[in-house]
Amino acid sequence: MPDCNSNYESEINDGKNARNVKCKFCSSTILTPSTASFTSFEFQLPLIRQSKSNEQNPESECVSLFWSVSDMFTFQNVGFSNTVGNNKYLTCADCEAGPIGYHDIPSKMSYVALSRVVHC
Numbered sequence: 001m002p003d004c005n006s007n008y009e010s011e012i013n014d015g016k017n018a019r020n021v022k023c024k025f026c027s028s029t030i031l032t033p034s035t036a037s038f039t040s041f042e043f044q045l046p047l048i049r050q051s052k053s054n055e056q057n058p059e060s061e062c063v064s065l066f067w068s069v070s071d072m073f074t075f076q077n078v079g080f081s082n083t084v085g086n087n088k089y090l091t092c093a094d095c096e097a098g099p100i101g102y103h104d105i106p107s108k109m110s111y112v113a114l115s116r117v118v119h120c
């Protein structure tokens, strides 16, 4: 487990998010408590930006802790940025900061990176 997410365990209650999941930049609520399931796997996610970027090859980092959501209607607030392959990147619907995670088109699952949001 990466050190940068060392406090994440307190955010998990019975496998779900214990608190609200909010945008780091504008505090818009993305998910309400107990609506997303914790999951861990490795994924290369482009670095977060506060405005939409049309770069073809943005720098990315390996992210491994996610909230998974099986139904887009579970989100209080979420936007899409660009589509790459089978993935659509998720952004904050209010300030367009992102990607905060991604949507997997074939499985219809959405994954929000714990490191890209705040919990409160």
Ligand SMILES: [Zn+2]
Residues within 6 Å of the ligand: 023, 024, 025, 026, 027, 028, 092, 093, 094, 095, 096, 097
């Ligand atoms: Zn925002």
